[in-house]
Amino acid sequence: MSARAPLPRWVDIALLPVLNVVLAFLIGGLIVLAVGQNPLQAVGVMVYGAFGYGTGVGYTLYYTTDFIFAGLAVSLAYHAGMFNIGGEGQAYLGGLGVILIALALNGLHWTVMFPLMIVFGALFGAFWAFIPGYLQAKRGSHIVITTILFNFIATSVMSYIITRILKPEGVNSDESAPIEAISRIPRLGEFFSFFGRSPANLSILVAIVALVFCYWLIWHSKFGYAMRALGHNPVAARYAGISGTRMIIITMAICGALAGMVAVNNVGGVQGRLILNFVNGAGFVGIAVAFMGRGHPIGVALSALLFGALYQGGQELAFSMPGITKEMIVTIQAMVILFTGAMGDMLRIPLMRLFDRRATAGTP
């Protein structure tokens, strides 16, 4: 492998992911065919559901917002050589921060509340990532193990807090008291009727800012340089005077803060209350998003959009083609995750061979 020249940049960041997605859809199409449905019609319904009408677009953007935050939380850690699997738990804890500040100051105008929710969501999410970061940096406990375990702890802690402390009297379902309408983050539909009653809200602007911020942080700041140095070679980084301990803890805290933004979108915007399991797997989808996006903010944005479209399009599919069940839609979505995440490099070697041959054929 080392003998071969690396792939051209455009192949690495554009062609490879696209091929992976195409492959996933081909296999998914075969599954649809196997149950006697028309795969082309299924694709048509999915595209229409995700982009064909305003409310659908709104739902796609709502899911995209979640996946951008979750994807960035994984990407950033990855640049520092860490695998943050704890986005789910960090986002869940972020929800606690958002609801606490929102209920404490319930009734405040959203222009004031919005930044406060961002700060508190970020703080609580950062706290939940800080602990595994600290354990990794100071105690050498592997970040993969600790972040996975912290997801479980988050689930239990939050279940307890929601059902025993935040749940108001006389309410059956597991949720906190609601945030007043004036304090909630406004939906895009309130500004542009195009988006209808879809849950997309101003949090998407925060997502865009986060993308730009991460780009700057990774490639145009001293901190990002140190982070990448650590990710590439911890020993060399230390030799260059970079404190691995400090970097790991701070990077993880920033990742947690980004994951906490998922809570701003959901708790502060969509649901306006804290409900059990509101993250609903977005933290895990973030892992696939980050890998498919190759850890680059632009890639993360595009793959988050793809996953958002898959989620919303899949919903449309369930509605329009009852022959395709919820489980099959999950299978198709899983196929995309499998091909872009776990097997993302499967086509790399064949492609390298192909480009090698072309390169040698070109030079006499």
Next chain:
Amino acid sequence: MKFSILTKAIAGGVALSALLAGAALADPAIIYDGGGKFDASFNEAAYNGAEMYKKETGAGYGELEISSDAQREQFLRQFAERGYSPIITPGYNFVTALESVAPEFPDTHFVILDAVVDLPNVRSVLFKEHEGSYLAGIMAAMKSESGKIGVVPAFNLDLLEAFACGYKQGAKSVNGDIEVLETYIGSGFDAFNDKPKAVEVAKSQLDQGVDVVYQVAGGAGAGVLQAAADAGKFSIGVDSNQNHLYPGSVLTSMVKRVDVATYNAMMDEKNGNWSGGTIVLGLAEDGVGVAFDENNASIVTDDMKAAVEKARQDIISGAVEVHDYRTDQSCPA
């Protein structure tokens, strides 16, 4: 060529969806909660009711299973926009979504089971679980030889206490000295799925001399039935008819007729008899009851059947009043 097929398919999808959007289907629809359609409990009972309707009328119905909370409102609007009515939502988790969507579609009818949404176009259906449990308690007390019976709720929740309290009242009506053991499986909603713990809790009760045990624990309850069957003792199922799970060991099941509530809502709409408001289904309405079938025929005596029937008549006529734990958070028995 390939591309043109694709574009055609997309256009087809668009056209299809537009068609669906335009057609005023008067079909009913169900949105299943997170547990999924085949949860062997609440959602599945609603599904059975819809299938009953389908078989009888030949008409179809729409159905969707949610996979995230944001989809509750989405699906409600989607069905409402495309003319489905009534739209049935099994479970109290739909309250918030329904409260925001139902007012947007005043001409569409909605049904919520096990909770109350006070809007003119919503029918709320509640069940008198305490009445059905009272009958189960009578049977348990009559079957018991040790004078000790048990009840295993998932955890300390008002709804489950209502089951347990009705059961105790029924048992005491037969034998004032009977001892009723009550043990929770866990302390939160996850207890509904903790079958291994349910087995342990039931075993512990059986070891203390309990010979009939009533499970009020959803999915985990199967563990209670299993423990009783293994020990050669008796158990009582809940929600759906679970007599067939361990024939000869499951004494009876306290059934909640979610299927009937679903079926009735669909038929009422079809026949133009729709009504909103809150409906409470008790023994008088056949909304709750105890199940007799071939699986428990050998362990149920005629005396029991007679006692159950008498109590049923007395409760319907008002001669016997079963206290509902939920009214004052206390149980007289």
